[in-house]
Amino acid sequence: MKYKNLFTPVKIGSVTLKNRFALAPMGPLGLADAEGGFNQRGIDYYTERAKGGTGLIITGVTFSDCEVETQSMPNCPNSTYNPVHFIRTSKEMTERVHAYGSKIFLMMSAGFGRVTIPTNLGEFPPVAPSAIPHRWLDKICRPLTKEEIHSIVKSFGDGAYHAKRGGFDGVEIHAVHEGYLLDQFAISMFNQRTDEYGGSLENRLRFAREVVEEIKSRCGQDFPVVLRFSLKSMIKDWREGALPGEIFEEKGRDIEEGLETAKLLVQYGYDALDTDVGTYDAWWWNHPPMYQKKGLFRPYCKMVKEAVDVPVLCAGRMDNPEMASEAVEAGECDIVSLGRPLLADPDYVNKLRAGKWEQIRPCISCQEGCMGRVQEFSMINCAVNPQAARERVTAYEPILKSRRVMVVGGGAAGCEAARVLAVRGHKPELFEKGDRLGGNLIPGGAPDFKEDDLALAHWYEVQLQNLKVPVHFHTCVDRDMVMAGNYDAVIIAAGSRPKVFSLGDDERVYPAAQVLTGEKDCGDTTVVIGGGLVGCETALWLAEQGKNVTIVEALDRLMAVNGPLCHANKDMLERLIPYHGVKTITSARVTGYRGGILHASCGGEDREIACDSVILAVGYEEEDSLYRQLEFDVPELYLLGDARKVSNIMYAIWDAFEVANHIG
Template sequence: MDKKYSILFDEVSIGSCVIKNRFAMAPMGPLGLGDSEGGFNQRGIDYYVERAKGGTGLIITGVTFVDNDIEKHDMPNCPCSTHTPVHFIRTAREMTEKIHAYGSKVFLQLSGGFGRVTIPTNLGEHPPVAPSPIPHRWLDKTCRPLTKEEIRRIVVQFGKGAYNAKRAGFDGVQIHAVHEGYLLDQFAISMFNNRTDEYGGSLENRLRFAREVLEEIKNTCGSDFPVTLRYSVKSFIKDWRKGGLPGEEFEEKGRDIEEGIEAAKLLVEYGYDALDVDVGSYDAWWWSHPPMYQEKGLYIPYAKMVKEAVNVPVICAGRMDNPDLASDAVRDGACDIVSLGRPLLADPDYVNKLKAGDTASIRPCLSCHEGCMGRIQEYSALNCAVNPQACRESAERLIPTQHKKKVLIVGGGVSGCEAARVLALRGHEPIVYEKTGRLGGNLIPGGVPSFKEDDHALVAWYENELKKLNVEVHLNTELDAHDVINFDADVVIVATGSKPKVFSLGEGPLYTAQDVLLGKVDIGNDVVIIGGGLVGCETALWLKDMGKNVTIVEALPKLLAVNGPLCHANSEMLKELIPFKGIRTITSAKATAYDGKVLKVNTPDGDIDIAADTVILAVGYAPSDSLYKEVEDEIPNVYLIGDAGNVSNIMYAIWNAFEVAKNID
């Protein structure tokens, strides 16, 4: 272990619970990990146990509901400790015993409900509830206010849920949450709580629900049973469904820092044993679920404010995967425990690898949200873009081959690299040929902007993994159909990726975003990007940060219209950053001509001229599948994977390759 990280491996206590190191697994929605009776299914058990096996000191489960009557949830959805208690205890006990075998502790996260922020795919036909008749976050609906009798029922259910958790072997619970604008937080924030009874008005009244939950659990489970709280010290709400951006001046409509610190003190005074601190809300989702456009360690300053105000342990998550940043945060007194969410989806062995000094082997999280929140919001399924085995540890476990085969892989992009890695792990002999001077494919230009640094980190990870596995890699070598047919391979995988779509608009030169990002183009001051998808918008941000005058011309009525599933945190932040940074956008528009100085654009309001030193095309990619078409009828065992087969995103390129490579035998 590097000595500078030793502080991360000190023991730490939450109440009576002693944790072997300062790492916690942050709670993430366990969609797909529960069964129809409210227990943990085998995928859920395997998922949490794998992170304990990987060295994480404290596992905090994703949200589990305590009530399924007042705010109904379709089953199976998330686990529910009160739905069928005997069944929940039976499945959860199996999980906690396995987690304890690795010396880790585990807390069950208990939720009283989502209220106005329930994601529509999880809401079904059930009416949303809230403290008051306020607008739903996603739907054009007004929430139904809870009665005092319903509040009391939820409080009692918390006690029952915690009792069942204790019986099941959990070492404590975390309350979900005076955080992110969930139901308890809606009661705590005056913007959402217009009640005139004892649950509304003063801060103490607005925190009454959270206080009664704690008291019920302590009365039921004993004062020495740890109860922690997920807590947001600031909401970043400008208005209904409108969030503030980093560096933006605005009037806070939710909880400001002053009230946030006061509330933290009260919550600890009530008896909460630790605060799991972040900032944000569903109205400013890019704070609660930070995409790559947010800085790493973005919660550290807020956690430190809370830490200086309370005398219980503070947990801090929020892009904390850089161990230098994490150890500095603990050493500086900003937090006691470092919480890793998506980084543990990407690599369940993060903690053990760090302890062993093998940081190069830690598979990086891209903060892309494609496999986690993107799939949760669209398909109610938790996964990971860069780790196809996340939440499918047993189902996707690699089985060693009994028939070693020589596999030719044409293309060293992310799909080709993943195929080679999986094949080598299973005992095959993959050989990679890449026509350029390095592995990585489209991740190389894609990772040029500073906010996409983890794309390049993923490339470095693949380079390291293939080297460790002794995979034969040939760079600067392009194979043609004759080479492939005569290679004498048992299996051929074509992973030749995709190429940017191009067209002409007259005499003026047009450049692809890829060439611009790779530094192959002299960029003028006035830049127009044709295409407002993900590549166009991210390139625009990068150029604007370089001081360029940038305009986006998009044929569709809005930006990011064809990308998906993008998590709302990513897409909404990117859409808000474009005008905030001063990038001009022209939608429902078509570029018609360019002479090298002026771009002519047809808009719904007529034709306009835009001064342009440089015009960049970001209008999508086309599969590079010509090699495959030449060889598919000449070779019996040939596969087409990644963008070469279907242009998509990093997640599907990796998943595609994993699926094919794990089944070659």
């Protein structure tokens, strides 16, 4: 069996896990009810990942404090808000998880402090160890009193006791990690106290020590307590994080102090360390976008593993099983945590064990369905898996009669529609004008940091092959072809076309897609018109190849209209642009390109930029002409994806799933 070492047992304290995979904790927004218990969505969500073979389920963050940093309800579960209700809903969930041989730990938080996401904050003033600036708001946080610290510590004991009664096998403490409240106490930059909770490292870790001691005293020494732990902070200054490879002076916790911290935390009684690096001031580390390399935490986990004698968990784009197996074999970690990959495919572990690697739906690290929606809408979902955290309400609908459905377009929307129709028992037939499936995933996946876009396109190819969906390439569908087919329903998912306009010497003016796919060579010096996501990623990719790149954007800042982008993705990309030498001109209007000179009007002045080519990344237009020709002649007709409204991969897939799952 390949990757056998990932399917050997491992112990955390007294608890034995059946394999080396854990569901990494992710914010359970939308998975709680108004009484602080787990709602049906939450129960189904965690159970589905256990059913998929994951050895350890770690819930997203929950709270036990009801007095200091009170939360708007329902926000996240709370183990002390209504203990009887929490225990009852937990027991229903943990019993189902245990049926699959999985273990489940409750993640318990001391609070967010200065990093509370404003959309989830309510009207409560932010707290912190000291009077320090809030991460997002223009506010100074209120220092916690010693009495409040003691109150929070006691709530951990109460909450863990209720968790144990509810069937949880252990807890994970949130966290001396990412700059949350316990981490703010641990880091001298944030902790300026002069009492017993400030000053020396031991004093700054006192809060975390009291938490584990309280839980062990209430639940017993054999009840496992894991700690979410960041070895290094990656902070250049307040609200300023470091990029990979950047030389900087660490203002937070450096590696030397981090290793000493790890040793002390284990000495205090923590049974495992769930390890990464970063803080909210540099949160593209803790929430790594596609611009971070895969397995980015491996070297840091190895340092911790060599310093302590308890299990180390490693997350951070660890979805490649070859990499995961190497990490365990090399002693870099004991357990591989998968967060977003298990949003994308809850059956990841079972598919891998069965040797069905190509069947695993890939995470594309866009963070639009998970972190983006947590930020904006207080709910966790997944861009490529519409059923994530909605398992019951999006279950595949049964059909009464198999129907023939024509699907026009082989992009993400068309592929998802055909897949869902076939899974349900209908007979879809897909028509694509090009020579491969994927649509905009193909040019979008050209940069090496977007490799998972191509993996998603390949996944759809495999799915449609396995489902025996007929796919016709090099086929331009017209009205007569549709009408002659006598289909029961027709789906138009013809995608979009890049917006183009004349600048003068148009033979050297290319849409971004043509450059990304290698159809056109942009030369050594180029200007990208359009500073949206496509323009910025194209510019970054070219700059990494050594090209001289300038972005010209009409608005006053880059990526002004993209969204909801996760801030980790957007903030990192914004900083990577100048870091790689890409020049940016904003509030500028391009007026022409002649003789190798691009002219732009900026603040009333004409700017001249010498360049070998101009790349247009100014958006797309819906390709809905076939739909308009058919809309009064085909009784059951649907318009999906960019053909309906130019958007992103998430809404292309979600809308296609919604429609295809309800065609009778």
